[in-house]
Amino acid sequence: MLKNDDISLNQHIFTVGELTKHIKDLLRSDEKLNNIFVKGEISNLTKPSSGHTYFTLKDEESQIKCSLFKRLSENLKFELEHGLKIIVIGKIDVYEPYGYYNIVVEDVQPDGLGALNLAFMQLKNKLEKEGLFSKEHKKSLPKFPKTIAIITSPTGAVIQDIKNVLRRRYPLVKVLIIPTPVQGKEATPNIVNSIKIANKTPNIDLIILARGGGSLEDLWCFNEESVARAIFDSKIPIISAIGHETDFTIADFVADKRAETPSVAAEISVPDIKEIIFNLSYLLKKSSRLIRIILEKNKIPLKQALNRPVFRRPYDKINSYSIKVDDLNSSLSKNFKRYTENRKKVLEKVHDKLDILNPKSVLKRGYSIVVKDNKTVKDSVNLKVEEDISIILFKGKIDAKIKRVVEDKNGI
Amino acid sequence: MVFEKNLEKIEEIVRDLEEGGLPLNKSVEKFEEGVKLIKECYKEIENAELKVETIVKDNSDVINETNKK
Numbered sequence: 001m002l003k004n005d006d007i008s009l010n011q012h013i014f015t016v017g018e019l020t021k022h023i024k025d026l027l028r029s030d031e032k033l034n035n036i037f038v039k040g041e042i043s044n045l046t047k048p049s050s051g052h053t054y055f056t057l058k059d060e061e062s063q064i065k066c067s068l069f070k071r072l073s074e075n076l077k078f079e080l081e082h083g084l085k086i087i088v089i090g091k092i093d094v095y096e097p098y099g100y101y102n103i104v105v106e107d108v109q110p111d112g113l114g115a116l117n118l119a120f121m122q123l124k125n126k127l128e129k130e131g132l133f134s135k136e137h138k139k140s141l142p143k144f145p146k147t148i149a150i151i152t153s154p155t156g157a158v159i160q161d162i163k164n165v166l167r168r169r170y171p172l173v174k175v176l177i178i179p180t181p182v183q184g185k186e187a188t189p190n191i192v193n194s195i196k197i198a199n200k201t202p203n204i205d206l207i208i209l210a211r212g213g214g215s216l217e218d219l220w221c222f223n224e225e226s227v228a229r230a231i232f233d234s235k236i237p238i239i240s241a242i243g244h245e246t247d248f249t250i251a252d253f254v255a256d257k258r259a260e261t262p263s264v265a266a267e268i269s270v271p272d273i274k275e276i277i278f279n280l281s282y283l284l285k286k287s288s289r290l291i292r293i294i295l296e297k298n299k300i301p302l303k304q305a306l307n308r309p310v311f312r313r314p315y316d317k318i319n320s321y322s323i324k325v326d327d328l329n330s331s332l333s334k335n336f337k338r339y340t341e342n343r344k345k346v347l348e349k350v351h352d353k354l355d356i357l358n359p360k361s362v363l364k365r366g367y368s369i370v371v372k373d374n375k376t377v378k379d380s381v382n383l384k385v386e387e388d389i390s391i392i393l394f395k396g397k398i399d400a401k402i403k404r405v406v407e408d409k410n411g412i
Numbered sequence: 413m414v415f416e417k418n419l420e421k422i423e424e425i426v427r428d429l430e431e432g433g434l435p436l437n438k439s440v441e442k443f444e445e446g447v448k449l450i451k452e453c454y455k456e457i458e459n460a461e462l463k464v465e466t467i468v469k470d471n472s473d474v475i476n477e478t479n480k481k
Contacts, residue, residue: 171462172415172456177466178466273460277454283423284446284447294434298436
């Protein structure tokens with residue numbers, strides 16, 4: 001029996017959970033265990049309703065649990081079955097609730113298809129981890145390419161197919177063929193070189209890397225790392241079109257766009273001239289309609305101006321003015337009449353006053369004026385007997401001689 | 413090739429007309445320019461013929477050989 005005394009005070013005591021977590025951290029931190037290729041045979045295969053797949057990978061000596069998550073199990077190109085020999089790619093992880101380690105599977109390939117398959121898988125895995133396939137590195141294709149470089153064999157159906165499609169679809173483009181062997185030992189360095197030449201040639205805005213169908217061995221140059229890197233390094237976007245629809249090469253994964261066949265590559269590389277013609281006629285119609293609307297719109301202020309009363313009934317204003325003029329006229333003449341009448345009355349009064357002062361009116365009443373030496377005589381003091389005087393009457397005049405002068409010192 | 417530039421310009425002109433912020437004389441000017449460009453594009457399409465050139469690799473010297481078809 002273990003006694004408490006046997007445990008030194010400094011000894012750390014794990015809980016089971018802590019221990020499992022420690023083992024898990026240890027396994028996870030090991031670089032080798034994070035990217036493993038393991039071959040073996042499937043046993044204990046289960047596919048619960050969760051969609052994940054669990055199995056044991058075993059050989060004569062040992063076995064290890066494997067888990068395949070739903071997304072990956074659905075995308076496998078072949079069915080997993082008991083006894084099947086496979087190569088598993090993945091990483092070691094610990095499942096804490098049960099405290100066992102297992103392989104979390106990232107990819108599965110059937111074993112026994114030879115070294116090329118394994119090499120393919122290993123390179124794909126490596127480049128994928130490096131990010132050569134990632135979306136952010138994909139260059140967008142030009143909408144209206146002017147010159148397309150075609151890297152392919154100058155003889156054979158592929159180049160003819162591409163030219164035919166381009167001629168029919170977008171004859172405005174210029175094709176620059178870079179003749180390149182796409183099979184055999186010399187293919188790999190030639191493809192790399194052709195991609196470099198295209199990048200050095202001015203005004204190329206798209207590259208099509210194409211090859212017809214063939215065996216895995218025939219297409220092998222497109223699974224070479226140097227070709228993959230040349231595609232990745234290209235400044236010009238590349239469409240890959242290698243083999244048939246079912247063939248996937250490393251070049252396809254790195255290329256900015258994969259086409260199922262060379263003809264499809266030509267299709268997607270250019271716009272359709274028919275669509276452009278259709279669009280042009282649409283734009284022509286649209287701009288004609290728009291200019292008509294603009295012209296109509298510009299007529300509106302003019303119409304509005306013409307609708308204003310001054311244009312619509314030009315005499316209204318004049319009439320209203322002429323009425324006012326008439327009004328003014330009549331009030332003016334009224335005022336004038338009143339004014340002249342007033343003046344007349346004033347004049348009459350003045351006239352009456354003047355009348356009173358008029359000597360004639362005095363004469364009329366029987367008074368006379370005595371004149372001597374053209375001066376009216378108002379006093380007898382300066383008069384002398386026998387002097388001539390004139391007496392002016394209301395009617396007529398008397399010349400007389402003074403007989404006697406009587407002075408009146410007090411006046412009248 | 414000015415083809416794609418013309419296409420862009422045409423689209424731009426139609427956009428301008430659509431927004432309708434331009435004075436009348438400018439609008440008419442734009443419209444006429446658009447029609448002219450559309451005609452030019454049509455003409456270019458009618459006369460288009462696929463040009464094919466082949467690069468001849470000769471001691472890494474690049475020579476362009478034209479074989480119009």
